[in-house]
Amino acid sequence: MRPMSLAPLALATLVAVPAFAEDSGKKNDSIPRVICAVQAKDGTRAVQGTDLVLEAGETVKDAVAVEGNVIVRKGAVVEDVVAIQGKVIIEAGAVVKGNVISMGGDIRLRKNAHVQGNAVALGGSVNADEEATIGGDKVNFSLVFNGKELVRNFIENALDESSGCTIASDEDEGDKT
Template sequence: MRRPLLPTLLLACSLALPALAAEPAKTPRPVKRICVNVKDGSRSVQGTDLVIEPGEKVKDAVAVDGNVIVKKGAVVDNDVVAVRGRVVLEAGARVKGDAVALGGDVRVPTGARVDGNATALGGKLKVDKPEDVGGERVNFSLELNGDDLVKELLGKALEDDQKCHILDDEDDKDDKDV
């Protein structure tokens, strides 16, 4: 049986609340890394936006510290994920899997299609027509004094892992740090 996600997130946010309240607000440090991994039709970037152009077909699309933008006529066969960024679909774009933003918004306008779930954690889910999302629509955000605690929690969780790893196509076992 699958455990519900909402109680787990509420627990995590409530545990992080005292730590977040005790620390002064930090200004985000600029991200200077750009990493691109094109393997088996998948694309991923860090520190910049990932744009899937019209007519392109990719397996998965992932951006860390950037947005994923799927243009009209582009198709993503599996999932689109933005960590600390937004997932933006244009009318006529299609995602055959899930569209997920962790610490950002998911935008599905009229004419775009997500066959799976559309999920925004720490951001807003904007779906013009509910029938344009084939699975569940999940939106979870928790604000305290104008600060989104889910975004803060995600930021703290990802703060320590600031290295990019680009896999070598010839030997997946050897990671190269950038």
């Protein structure tokens, strides 16, 4: 088994680090959602505030979503996948050559989905259909205290609206009707 790549985790951490700068402790529902997408020269794709969908025929080194889900469709080629405060869904027939990590969300492997490395869910769970395969370790880690999932809660509180990304408010979405 090959060692876990730190590139996706490092990239995800860099995207999330500004959130640690200031935390007033208050949640404000009127704060606009942050939507950001980055494509690196090395083939890494990262998004914040939206889902990252890897379609058939796409080749991506690392796929990272912060406050969004990563969905890998059959025929997409990806090395490592990381979701922070989001789910990872590996669809039927899809293959991840490396590791899948979800921090604050679940990992879902559909029938005939393959992860050649580890599947690690911190603050969530790894759910694999009967014919899905995981080549490395399957790790679920959740810590519940007084009915609250502590890892997921920590991640939610660490992320805020601080970013250099495009900002779209929820009100803008409501105007589409």
